[in-house]
Structure formats: structure tokens, C-alpha cells
Amino acid sequence: MITVTNFTKRYNDFTAVRDLSFTVAPGQILGLVGPNGAGKTTTLRTLCGIIPPSSGQLSIATHDIVKAPIAAKRSLGYIPDDPRLFDTMTVWEHLAFTAAAYRVSDFERSAEALLEAFDLTNKRDTLAHNLSRGMRQKVAIACAFLHDPTVILFDEPLTGLDPQGIRNIQQAIRERARAGAAIIISSHLLSLVEALCTHLLVLNLGECRRFGTMSEVLGDVGHTDGNSSLEAAYFTMTKDDAQGEA
Numbered sequence: 001m002i003t004v005t006n007f008t009k010r011y012n013d014f015t016a017v018r019d020l021s022f023t024v025a026p027g028q029i030l031g032l033v034g035p036n037g038a039g040k041t042t043t044l045r046t047l048c049g050i051i052p053p054s055s056g057q058l059s060i061a062t063h064d065i066v067k068a069p070i071a072a073k074r075s076l077g078y079i080p081d082d083p084r085l086f087d088t089m090t091v092w093e094h095l096a097f098t099a100a101a102y103r104v105s106d107f108e109r110s111a112e113a114l115l116e117a118f119d120l121t122n123k124r125d126t127l128a129h130n131l132s133r134g135m136r137q138k139v140a141i142a143c144a145f146l147h148d149p150t151v152i153l154f155d156e157p158l159t160g161l162d163p164q165g166i167r168n169i170q171q172a173i174r175e176r177a178r179a180g181a182a183i184i185i186s187s188h189l190l191s192l193v194e195a196l197c198t199h200l201l202v203l204n205l206g207e208c209r210r211f212g213t214m215s216e217v218l219g220d221v222g223h224t225d226g227n228s229s230l231e232a233a234y235f236t237m238t239k240d241d242a243q244g245e246a
């Protein structure tokens with residue numbers, strides 16, 4: 001469960017996110033969309049405790065990220081838009097290191113399964129330095145899944161992945177949701193968001209423009225037909241603010 005209540009984030013005098021409230025229940029996948037500078041990454045970074053909120057409450061699996069950061073982070077998997085790996089560690093060493101950090105005992109079987117699911121088995125002993133961008137992304141996702149988080153936050157999860165990788169990650173995300181994880185995906189890939197997400201939050205200039213189930217939001221703006229209804233709805237929902245951010 002993810003709960004955000006009256007969240008505001010200011011960087012000095014600039015308000016990046018203003019009075020944002022939403023929840024993501026177990027099994028739900030929330031698509032977080034909005035133009036560049038809307039406040040998506042700021043929201044995800046605050047939810048995982050990288051930056052503090054200016055005001056409001058954010059909790060992960062009932063743990064307040066400010067008051068109980070360790071408990072909150074134990075339940076959390078975060079995949080940033082530019083995952084950083086250790087150049088001098090192999091793929092397997094990343095998984096072992098993550099298992100140690102999260103105190104996952106007997107991690108080997110889960111780690112093998114993740115390598116298999118993401119087509120990384122033959123790269124098990126390869127240094128991160130020698131992986132392609134897409135492979136690095138998949139290692140970061142495998143590490144984030146290893147401790148079986150009940151809350152997962154993705155910032156542009158498919159950057160750099162090939163079509164097979166995209167399919168594998170989509171399947172993995174659906175499986176995690178079916179197993180009861182609450183998931184947020186921030187992405188500009190509206191087709192991905194529409195295909196995967198059960199709920200939608202449209203953010204623009206730091207404010208919530210729409211929040212609800214995918215069909216509620218699309219119905220709200222009169223775009224329930226056709227194959228690219230989210231794309232059409234997105235432009236309707238954000239058109240007033242298209243000039244808002246340079």
C-alpha cells in the first residue's frame with residue numbers, strides 16, 4: 001500500500017509538487033504521467049526517502065518514510081530512470097550484495113529465477129562495466145525485486161530495453177501486482193501505461209489534474225474508444241499547460 005497525503009515539495013522558492021494526495025492499494029498499478037517538469041521524479045524520490053517532503057505524509061506499507069525510513073525501505077523496490085551499478089562487480093555479485101543489504105537468506109534460487117526471467121543467465125559473471133545499457137537496466141530491476149518488495153516504484157522502466165526485454169519486464173510487473181504489490185510507473189510511454197496500469201494520475205506543473213482508475217479518467221475526458229485513447233486524453237488533460245515548463 002502506498003499512501004500520499006497533502007504532499008508538497010519546494011526547492012527553495014520553487015514549488016515542484018503542491019498538495020498531492022493519492023493511494024495505491026495492493027495489486028494496483030498506478031501510471032504517473034505528465035509533461036517534463038511535472039513533478040513525477042520528485043514524487044518518486046520523496047516516496048523512497050531520497051529527498052524530504054516540505055510538508056505532507058508519505059507512507060510505504062503503512063510506514064511513514066520520514067519517521068520510519070528503515071521499515072519503509074524494507075518494503076520498497078525503486079528503479080530510478082538512470083540506475084547506477086558498481087562497474088567492478090559482476091551481475092551475480094550485485095544480487096549477492098543486494099541480498100546481504102536486505103538480509104535475504106537463501107537468495108540464490110530467487111536470484112537464478114530473476115536472471116532467467118530477464119535473459120541474464122549468460123551474463124551472470126560479467127562485470128557491470130561490460131553490460132549494455134538495457135542489460136544494466138535489467139540488473140537494476142532484478143536487484144530491486146530480490147527482496148520481494150510489496151511496493152515498487154519505476155521511473156521510466158523500459159528505457160534502453162529491446163522488444164523481448166520490454167515484454168519480459170511487463171510480464172514481471174503484472175506478476176508482481178498479481179502477487180499483491182502496489183506499483184507506480186512513471187513514464188512518457190503512454191501505450192505502456194495504458195496497457196499495464198489499472199489506475200492513472202496525471203500531474204502537471206506539480207498539481208494533480210486527474211486521479212482514478214484508468215477507465216474513470218479516460219471516461220472523464222471522453223476518450224474511451226479507439227486504441228490510443230490515453231494519448232488523446234493526455235493532450236486534452238495537459239493542453240492548457242503545454243507552455244508551462246521550459
Ligand SMILES: Nc1ncnc2c1ncn2[C@@H]1O[C@H](COP(=O)(O)OP(=O)(O)OP(=O)(O)O)[C@@H](O)[C@H]1O
Nearest residue numbers: 011014016034035036037038039040041042043245
Ligand atoms: N534539486 C532541484 N532543485 C531545484 N529544482 C528542482 C530540483 N529537482 C527538480 N527540480 C524542479 O522541479 C520540477 C519537477 O521536476 P521533476 O524532475 O520532478 O519532473 P518530472 O515530471 O520527473 O520531469 P521529466 O518528465 O522531465 O523527468 C522541475 O521544474 C525541476 O526543474
